[in-house]
């Protein structure tokens with residue numbers, strides 16, 4: 001059975017981690033396939049969003065612990081690093097759909113996603129401290145930014161499991177849904193994104209994801225991209241549609 005399943009449909013790439021017998025624990029092969037799928041999606045002009053999900057009762061139990069013992073991954077050059085690079089630099093919005101457990105990198109990877117939806121009985125954990133390890137995947141930087149220092153300390157220094165409600169209050173997830181409905185909820189958002197002008201979508205995400213820079217520099221950067229987008233066919237068409245509908249007495253776009 002394939003451990004990563006992909007499907008492209010209606011402008012959306014869905015990547016499903018499919019190793020249920022091991023709680024979707026991530027192997028170098030799974031990381032490599034997910035990295036390739038995300039990188040490929042960025043080049044596909046027909047796609048507007050990527051949805052990342054697991055199986056019915058598990059998102060992922062994180063890195064395969066046996067693999068940690070057998071072959072600790074190289075810091076700069078390894079499938080896990082390729083995956084984290086692809087995810088953190090993804091051009092298209094990435095939406096995660098979480099059912100069941102999201103543990104270790106299964107939880108920290110969510111910090112790189114743009115939207116996260118979880119079932120109300122989902123369970124999150126960043127248990128690195130309990131394993132004698134430290135936070136990874138940029139989580140020591142991203143989690144305090146998202147959740148604040150105190151809450152990040154609770155999650156990373158105590159290493160306890162927490163609920164979907166806790167994850168929502170910490171700002172890690174966007175929404176909570178009925179168990180079994182996380183993928184549908186993620187796909188509904190993906191469909192909304194599929195209707196957006198692609199260039200504006202990609203450029204907006206890039207601006208949102210940029211590291212800190214002085215405000216004046218950011219305003220200038222936005223201005224350059226704004227002008228570039230304004231000249232695009234998609235933008236010109238949308239603005240003309242606004243005036244045409246007004247002239248014919250129709251609703252605004």
Ligand code: COA
Pocket residue numbers: 021022023025026061062063064065066101103104105127128131
């Ligand atoms: N790496 C390797 N194998 C894993 C795994 C992981 N991260 N997580 C689960 N598995 C395996 C188990 O060893 C077990 O295999 P077996 O049937 O051959 O014995 C199988 O998946 C089922 O796991 P089990 O622990 O029995 O399921 P559960 O429903 O009782 O618990 C979890 C689910 C996710 C809470 C639990 O498996 C867990 O805590 N896993 C480890 C999470 C972790 O520490 N990740 C790494 C962080 S750095």
